[in-house]
Amino acid sequence: MAEVCRVRRMKLGSQGLEVSAQGxxxxxLSARYGAPKPETDAITLLHHAIHSGVTFFDTSDMYGPETNELLLGKALKDGVREKVELATKFGxxxxxQRIKxxxxxxxxxxAACEASLKRLDVACIDLYYQHRVDTRVPIEITMGELKKLVEEGKVKYIGLSEASASTIRRAHAVHPITAVQIEWSLWSRDAEEDIIPTCRELGIGIVAYSPLGRGFLASGPKLVENMxxxxxRKTLPRFQQENLDHNKILFERVSAxxxxxxxxxxxxxxxWVHHQGDDVCPIPGTTKIENLNQNIGALSVKLTLEEMSALESLAQPESVKGERYMATVSTFKNSDTPPLSAWNAA
Structure with a gap:
């Protein structure tokens, strides 16, 4: 195993935010992947992360819903808050318990921001993302209100999650976007075509969620057996049996x-994600301290250009069967919004 090292710091985006290089x-800890972690165990893990140098915490008002923000609010008391870069989301x-x-x-x-501030029990959110884009509302309108929240000191930096390149450009023209969160891993590389280049052109940081393929790149098919x-995840196309038999080949090759x-x-x-550039911060999730330590150890794994090329040759579009989400879930592929003129004319 690679040794565990203390996590270095990095600049996320070009607006001044500094975070741990792995979040x-x-x-x-609270939702979506089975039963919630007992609160005392979850807080112990969060404090262990901070002690290890992982200080960039990612949550959302929909995780639980709401219970994950409440958990972080309890964990970040008594001088802990100042050690953490706190990101949450709305939308x-x-x-x-169902997304409407x-x-x-x-x-x-x-209203969402005020509610998150209360649950987190903080005066200001470091990074506030729009979790998904409302395709009925021009992004300029949404960004206009986020800009006001920054001006009022309730939010420091603004982010977007699962936004298209065109949405990112329009949003950034209203107020600088600090970070875009996108699924990026060896089995999810579709953001590399337009979104990643757009972020780099505009000086926007890239936050890679599910960098371990929702655990598949750590455990392979046996992950599904233990869910x-x-x-x-049992509802996601890539974890269906008709796709697992194909997808396990990628895991086996990465394992080898x-x-x-x-x-x-x-x-x-x-x-592999860390080696994508100094503007990329992966945010793997876990409920176990041993897995957290192992993830931190990834920072000491150095890959040559030849090894990067070999990995990327394994992780081609045809290497993975199944979409990232069900067809009903919004992603950057359908996140464009109406023009501002349409809103003003209504």
């Missing part, structure tokens, strides 16, 4: 390469 996706309107719609109008943006019945490298498959997959 922590906090969703699984999903949830009724009875994505909302981006100004009233909702403000709880209410684990939402990691064995030669002297690290775990998860560390190799994470190292």
């Amino acid at each position: 922590l996706g906090c969703m699984a 999903f309107f949830i009724v009875d 719609e994505v909302i981006g109008d100004p009233e909702y943006v403000r 709880d019945n209410d684990d939402f 390469m990691s064995e030669k490298k002297g690290c775990s498959p998860a560390q190799l997959a994470l190292a």
Whole structure:
């Protein structure tokens, strides 16, 4: 195994935000991947992350819903808050535990921010993302309200998640975008075509969520065998049996390469993301301290150009069967919004 090292710092975007070079996706502590982690255990893990140098925490008002923000609010008491770069998100309107719609109008943006501030028990959110784009509301309208929240000191930096290149450009023209969060890993590379180049052109940081393929690149097909019945990954196309038999080949090849490298498959997959550039911050999630330590160890895995090329030759579009999400879920592929003129004319 690669040795555990203290996490270095990095500039995320060009607006002044500094974070740990690897963050922590906090969703699984409360939701979506089976039963929530006991609160005391979750707080212990969060504090261990901070002690290890992982200080960039990612949450959302939809995780739980709401319970993940409440958890972080409890964990970040007593002088801990100042050690952390806290990111949360808004946009999903949830009724009875189900997503009803994505909302981006100004009233909702403000109400969502105020509610997150209260649950997190903080005066200011370091990085506030629009979790998904409301395709009915011009992005300029949503950004206008986010800009006001920055001016009022309730938000420091603004981000977008799962936004198209055109949406990013339009948003950035209203107020600088600090970071764009996108699924990016050896089995999710479609953002490389337009979104990543657009972010780099505009000086926007890139936050890679699910850099371990929602755990598949760490455990392979056996991950599915050990999932709880209410684990939402069971609904995703890539985890269906008709696709797993194909997708396991990628995992087996990554595993073989990691064995030669002297690290775990998860560390190799994470190292590949880290080697994409100094503007990229992956945020792997975990509920176990041993996995957190292993993820930190990925920072000490050094890949040559030949090894990067070999990994990328394994991770071609045809290497993975199944879409990232069900067809009903909004992603950057359908995130364009109406022109501002249409809103003004209404």
